[in-house]
Amino acid sequence: MKILRYILFPFVPIYYIVTWLRNVFFDKGLLKSKSYDFPVICVGNLSVGGTGKTPMIEYLIRLLKDEKRIATLSRGYKRSSKGFYLADANANASELGDEPFQFYRKFHTEIQVAVDADRQNGIANLMQQKEAPELVLLDDAFQHRKVKAGFNILLSTYQDLYTDDWVLPTGNLREPRAGAKRANIIVVTKCPLDLSASEKARIIKKINPKPYQDVFFSFIQYGNEVVSEENKMAMDSLEEFTLVTGIANASPFVHHLKSKNLQFEHLNFSDHYDYTVEDIELFKEKSLIITTEKDYVRLLQYPDLKGKVYYLPIVIELDNPAVFNKKVIDFVAI
Structure with a gap:
């Protein structure tokens, strides 16, 4: 597999240019993004593979479910159903997708759980529900730029920082590293429990966050x-x-x-x-x-x-939860 990725290296500039131009067109308004007058939070990543989006979504649900009516909206990867699907008592992992079904199974009637590959259509359908959500959490939608989330949380794993990676097909990045500038918060996930202050400082220097960005570190806590x-x-x-x-x-x-x-x-x-x-x-x-x-x-x-x-069971813990929570809550309260 690694050899194949190296063989495909000549295609990296093509993929880079295509994804870079797409972002430029959205940034310049040549491709349209839809904004909303209610809070929309996007949790995503630059790379393919698991960066811990599901436990982060669950963290946000626990943080905010007593304050707002929440809906999660995912693509529903590999599900058998098509189009917009809102979880109910008959939902299962096959029709909903494994991660959305995990949300529904865990929080049940405390939130709404929906899937739709077209996030604009998904949000429109959610707003037509009898009890429309007051907050939408977008799962894995950092590259879905037809929806302009009001707040973006970008995840990158400690062992595989996006700053050290290449775009597809040789690397794992879905878009160039510069896409990180859209994030309000960057979370380095799956960190060792004994992560030192000096190591945090080294990583933050490597990430080189913009003045408006905060960097946090998260840790997996196993049951x-x-x-x-x-x-x-x-x-x-x-x-x-x-x-x-x-x-x-x-x-x-x-x-x-x-x-x-x-x-x-x-x-x-x-x-x-x-x-x-x-x-x-x-x-x-x-x-x-x-x-x-x-x-x-x-x-x-x-x-x-x-x-x-x-x-x-697992949950995530953050190195500075009070600051993280306040930034999220302040956005939701706007």
């Missing part, structure tokens, strides 16, 4: 129990199990489990992987499966796996 619909088990009580992951980067999860001296085999699949009949038959042979919450909501649809699949 002490694995959870299913019916049961919970303490992490330190686990014996041998099978770890199943279908996410962009399972390394932090694997590292955490190994740090607990747990014994497991790891079945690693690609991000948003569609589990096959053969996969499910293999899983049925396992006595205990631990997975991510995103994978868990997809595996829920298989009754034969009931009772043997658990997930490990």
Whole structure:
């Protein structure tokens, strides 16, 4: 795969120019963006792959759900449904997409959860609901510039900063690094818990934020129990199990489990992987499966796996939550 990326290097300038020109056209108004008279917050990234958008959206929901009627709006990647879809009691991961369904399953009637590849159309449909949202959280929409969010939160992982990357197809960037200027806040995610002040300063210098931008650092906090619909088990009580992951980067999860001296085999699949009949038959042979919450909501649809699949909950913590929270709350209050 790496060799192929190097072979495709001659296409990097083409991709760079096309995405750079697209942004210039939006910046100059040659391509139109739609603004709204209610708060819209976008959480996204410059790169492909997992930067922690889902736990950040959940963080914002917890922060703001008692203040505003919230709707999340996602593309609904790999879902079976088309167009605008608003989650209800009949929703599942297949029709809604795994991450949106995770939002709905976790917060249920406290928020509205919608999907639409056309974010303008999605917002228009949300505003037609009987109880229209007062705040829309856009999930993974940093490059969806037909909607002009009032507040942009850009995520980049500690191990793979966008400042060190190339655009596709050789690198992982969806657009040139200069696109970071659209962010109000930049969050370096998945940081080690012992990240030093000097290391933070080094990263901030590398990012070189604009005067209007703030840089924060976030950390994954893993739960002490694995959870299913019916049961919970303490992490330190686990014996041998099978770890199943279908996410962009399972390394932090694997590292955490190994740090607990747990014994497991790891079945690693690609991000948003569609589990096959053969996969499910293999899983049925396992006595205990631990997975991510995103994978868990997809595996829920298989009754034969009931009772043997658990997930490990995670939340994120920020290095300076009071300042971060105030900036978000101040925007929402405008």
